[in-house]
Amino acid sequence: MPSLLRADGVTRTFGSFTAVDDVSLTVEPGEVVGLLGANGAGKTTLIRMILGLLPPTSGDLELFGDAPSRAGRARLGYVPQGLGLWSSLTAVENLDFVDDTFGSGTSELPPELKPVANELVADLGLGHQRQLAFAAALGHGPELLVLDEPTSGVDPLSRSRLWDQIHDHADAGVGVLVTTHYMQEAQQCDRLVLMSRGRAVAAGTERDIIGDTVAYEVDSPHWQRTFDVLGSAGMLVTLSGTRVRVVDGSGRAVAAALEGAGVEHTVHEAHATLEEAMTARER
Amino acid sequence: MRAMILKEFRELRRDRRTMAMLVIMPIVLLTIFGYAANFSVDEISTAVVGDSADAVESQLPDLFVPLDAADIPDESPEDLVRDNVADVVIDTSTTPPTAYLDGSSLFMAQTADAALGRLGPDAITIDILFNPDLETSAVMVPALIGLILTFIGTIITSIGLVKERQNGTIEQLAVMPLKPTDVIIGKIAPYFILASLDMVIITLLGVWIFDVPFNGSVWLFAAGGAIFLFVVLGLGVLISTASQTQAQAIQLAIMMLLPQVLLSGFIFPLESMPEAIAWIGRVLPLTYFVQISQGIMLRGADFSSLWLPFVVLIGMAVVIFTAAVLRFRRDLAPTRHSKKAGK
Structure with a gap:
């Protein structure tokens, strides 16, 4: 059985700029694949190619075992970052239009949206708009869901509900490709592809992405001074509360820098987080 | 305040369309008006x-x-x-x-x-x-029908289409299992229907309120109106494909509308204009619709004497509408995909 989505060495250039460079990726049924990367990493360009909005400059791209096409799009649900809702239609009218277009019968409004069913989308809060966009994307029973920053700007409770929905569909066999730069969301994915400057620089589970990236935690009563000294020494320094963390350096170099500056400290090795691993790769 | 003025000038300098409206339009208008605004008939x-x-x-x-x-x-x-x-x-x-x-x-x-x-x-x-009392309204109303259709066709249609782009929903349409032609026809048909209804209402009001005669064939008039609508709707779609925002669409539509008002011959006779300016008038669709509407309504002219404006409008409709559809289609389906893009 072919993958729902298969990209093989896909590249897209705009003049001399390479937005996506030789990226390969697959999404299988029931799998939630996270596409991670900073702004400008090439995630949206890759999504646009997958949706057939942009042809690849080179490489092979298959949706349901074939080139992206109208027939393929009928089996796909898409929630764009901008949600793609018609703001001068009501919630129900938006769903009706999508149902008619996909020929999928009448979709049921999610219970949370029933009280606002006849309100214009422009008057709905962002949380309701996102729920509606999800309902519209799911109404025709898609086999593959493509979600571009699906929970951006949503409160934690609504975010958690949307992820429950994503997992419910994945459990029912739907493949999900989701772009995000929220690390907590990345942890909800079965598999991750990390993009940086157009390239897929790492792929696998969260553990695979973190790889052998290490972090050093520094405890010191003078955490601000610690932060300044290590930053001035050119290290990648982050703060976790008042605890200073150094990513991808060496424990010995950290200690040497602090001793040289006469800062009281203790250093110990810790697991790098996904965000730290990403930052280290971006550096 | 100085910072505000400076910021405004910097923004204006980069907004080429607004700059064109501010600088070039007055010069063009003055030149055209100066030459075209001539009511006297010499021959x-x-x-x-x-x-x-x-x-x-x-x-x-x-x-x-x-x-x-x-x-x-x-x-x-x-x-x-x-x-x-x-x-x-x-x-x-x-x-x-x-x-x-x-x-x-x-x-x-x-x-x-x-x-x-x-x-x-x-x-x-x-x-x-045909107009024994030389009533101005009898001459103006048939031409105004064309002007109103031009207004609806270019401004209203382009705004409606650009809204889709501005809201990002055009991308949503592009990823739905819709044929580009379904989207294009679906978008344009309501405007075509509304503009047709408008045409009927304006014509009836013109006849009832201003006693404008309707001496010719209603069907020939309807055919002329329909062909003209294709031209102006095509212009509206073209404008929308060249605009990112509704404000840009309105600017472009006004740039299209103004010359039609001035140079289509319904205010100033084409015969009174210098040849170069009259030629600008002769490439504008409204010029030909005015000939058709005045000919049918006032003179009761039939196709044998109106075939030329009909043929010109059909030619314009084919060229403009095809260009508009192709450009709109490009937004929806940028290129066809082959399974192998080549490595």
């Missing part, structure tokens, strides 16, 4: 028919430019005027000779009426056809 094409044609022709003021007898078809004087063979037809078989004037060409008819009147009532009888 009136005249067909002199009947036995004493040569004698009468020689007595006519220079304003009247006689046609060669060989170019005048063997028709009644009324038909010669109706079919636009000449602006004035003088029948010398009556005593005194009768001058038939085309009342649907308002300024020409007024000029000819005054010039012939000076010859004296015994010298010539004047019969103004």
